[in-house]
Amino acid sequence: MPSYGRAIGPFVDAELREAWRAVRRNEFAAGFRHLERAHVMGQASTYQHVRVHVHMLAWGLSTRSARQTAGQLLRIAGAATKTPFGLVPTGNTGGADISPFKPLPIPADLAKIIREARQATR
Template identity: 60%
Template sequence: MPSFTRAIRPHVDAELRAADAALACDQADRAFAHLQRAHVLGQASTIEHVRVHVRMLRWGIAQRDLREIAGQLLRIAGAATKTALGWVPHGNTGGADVSPFRRMPVPPDLEALIRRAGDE
C-alpha cells in the first residue's frame, strides 16, 4: 500500500464513521457532508477515492437519488482509472451536484492532513 494511502486512511475512516453516525441520527445531509470531506481527503489515492465513491453511491441508493446514483457510477469508473494518472481536480467534493472536473478550495483542516500524509 502506498505511504500516502496508509497515512490518509485513518482520516478518511474518521469521516466515514462520522457519516455513519449522522445517518444513524437520520441526518442524511450531514452524512453526505462527511462523505464529501472523506472524498477530498482520499482523492489522491486510488483505493480511497474509489472506496469513498462507493459509499456515496450507497448514500444515493438509500436516498433514492437517481442523479446521485448515476453520477457516482460514472465517478467510480473515473476514480478507478484516472486517479493513478493524477487526473483528479484538487478539492473536488465528489458529489453529482459538482462537475467531476472542477477544482475547488480545500478546507484548511483537510489541507493540513493531506499535506502531512504526503510527507510521510
Template identity: 55%
Template structure:
C-alpha cells in the same frame, strides 16, 4: 508513493467515514453526505480511498433514492478507478453529482493540513 499516501491518509478518511456512519444512524442524511464529501477530498489522490468513497456515495444515493446522484456516482467510480493513479483528479472536488467531476475546488484549511501531513509521511 500510492500505498504510502493511502496508508498515511487512512486515519483521516476513516474518521470522516465514521462521522458519516454516526450521522446516518442519527437519521441526518445531509450531514452524512457532507462527511462523505470530506472523506472524498482527503482520499481522492489514493485510488483505493477515492473509489471506496464514491462507492459509499453510490450507496447513499441508493438509500436516499437520488437517481441523479446514483448516475453521477456510477460515472465517478469509473473515473476514480481509471484516472486516479495517473494523478487526474481535480483537487478539492467534493465528489458529489452536484459539481462537475472535472472542477477544482478550494480545500478547507483543516483538510489541506491533513493531506499535507499524509504526504509528508507524518
C-alpha cells in the same frame, strides 16, 4: 514509509464513520458532508478515492437519490481509471451536484491533514 493511501486512511475512515452515524440519525445532508470531506482527503489515492465513491453510491441508494446513484456509478469508473495518472481536480468534493472536473479550494483543516499525510510518505 507508508503510501499516501495508508497515511490518509485513518482520516478517511473517521469521516466515513461520521457519515454513517449521521445517516443513522436521519441527518442525511450532514452525512454527505462527511463523505465529501473523505473524498477531498482520499482523492489522491486510487484505493481511497474509489472507496469513498462507493460509499457515496451507497448513500445515494439509501436515500433513494437517483442523481447521486447515477452520478456515483460514473465517478467510480472515473476514479478507478483516472486517479492512477493523477487526473483528479484538487479539492473536488465528489458529489453528483458538481462537475467531476472542477477543482475547489481545500478547507484549511483538511489541507493540514493532507500535507501531513504526504510528508509521512517521504
